[in-house]
Amino acid sequence: MSNQPLxxxxxxxxxxxTREGPLTAVSNADFTVSEGEYFGLVGESGCGKxxxxxxxIGGLDDNGRIASGKLKYRGEEIQNFTDAKLNEKVRWKEIAYIPQASMNSLDxxxxxxxxxxxxxxxxxxxxxxxALDQFSDMFEVVGLPESRIRDYPHQFSGGMQQRAIIALALFLEPSIIIADEPTTALDVIMQDQIFKYLDTIKGSTDTSMILITHDISLVFESxxxxxxxxxxxxxxxxxxxDVYDEPKHPYSYLLQRAFPDIRYPNRELETIEGTPPQQFGDVNYCTFANRCPWSTEECREAAPELEATDQSADGHRAxxxxxxxIFEQGDPDESLVAIRGDGS
Known part of the structure; x- marks a missing residue:
């Protein structure tokens, strides 16, 4: 396996x-995905994931553009690739996308x-x-009868359409699967089956996955x-x-506590008030500042950079x-109670 990130x-x-000016949906995002790695991209709806x-994959809407920064696949910059070049070198056979809106994704x-x-x-x-032989194999994998590969999308339920999309994403054996809430339309049994399969290919191939979800507990598990x-x-x-045991950002900390944890069955679940803000132009502040219990004026005057925590050897950055x-001095749970004054 190469030492270079995939x-x-x-x-x-x-x-x-937009009519109001350039809406900044993603600002100075920075991360890497390695071969064979399952990478979670987590956050609430509207955060830009x-x-x-x-x-x-060059799938932005017509009014969207990469304003700055780089996207590198196997060391090659791809952010300026044309549609033709993305089709030739990247889409489906190297990077496949499983969208959330399956009803709108099939012809x-x-x-x-x-x-x-x-x-x-x-x-x-x-x-x-x-191609049909490989596609038939994937139909079986996602729990659909092989005999139905010649059916039209309208002959499938919403959940079956989502499984068909997953089969399409997998059948060319891409190096990276980008899965955007891939099991949203499925019942819990089929969700479990799909993730068991994804775990199986993780163990037998070098396939990587970017799992996009609002559910941080699913990312912790997968x-x-x-x-x-x-x-x-x-x-x-x-x-x-590292992030599970010692979150180092207030948003990570609160998001983790918004989901049940078997370690703390009696803990009251957190809520994060408000919604992600809309930003126009340069974003030179922390976008969580107005929702963060610990924020100060400094947070509204500059955008903090991703910096190594004490566990810098493993790439943990906040x-x-x-x-x-917040996290090195005292108990953040106690300081949160003191800030909110709820004492409960």
Whole structure:
């Protein structure tokens, strides 16, 4: 396995053109994904994680653009690739995308088999029969009868359509799977089956996955490394064990406590008031400042950089001016109670 990261996101800023001016959806995002690694990209709705993922495959809306920064795949910059070059070198056979909105992702006028053959024709040298054989295998993997590969999308339920999308993403054996809330439309049994399969291919291949979700507990269970996002900024990155045991950013800390933890069955779940803000132009402040119980004026006057924590050897980094005060001195739970004055 190469020591070079498979995917590098370097100081990436993404903007959307609007009537009010350039809306900054992602600001100076920074992380890497290695071969064979399952990487979680976690944060609440509207934090920029799906926008970031779409930028990797050139899938931004027409009014979206990468304003600055770099995207490197196997060391090669891809942020300025044309559609033709992305089709030739990246999409489907190297990086496949599983979208959340399955109902809008399949061509209603084409049978599933026709869509699979079309993808193979554009992105590989596979013959039609060979492509259909591989696609049939993936249908079985995601729990769909092979006999239904020639059905139209409208003949499937929403959950079955999502499984068909997952089969399309997997059948060319890409190096990275970008999975944007990949099991949203599935029942809990099928969710478990899909993730068991993803764990199986993790153990037998070097396939990497970027799992995008608001559910930090799912990332803790399924991934090796993660990046926590809020308001278009990466708040914290690191190994799952480091962020789970010792979160170093207030947002990571509160997000983790918004989900049940079997270690603390009687703990009251946290709520993070408000929603991610909209930013226009340069973002030169912490976008969590107005929602953070520990913020000061400094947080509103400059954007903190991702910096190594005490566990710098494992790549644990956080973007917070007050990390040391909050997490190195005293108990953050006690200080949170004192700040809120709830005493409960």
């Amino acid at each position: 995917l590098e996101v370097e100081n990436l800023t993404i903007e959307y053109s 799906s926008t970031l993922a779409k930028s990797i 209603p006028m084409q049978r599933l088999s026709e869509q699979a053959v079309e993808i193979a024709n554009v992105h590989t040298d596979l013959g039609d029969d060979e 991934c090796d490394e993660l990046a926590v996002m809020h308001g278009g900024q990466v708040a914290e990155t690191g190994a799952i064990t 973007a917070c001016f007050r990390t040391e005060e």
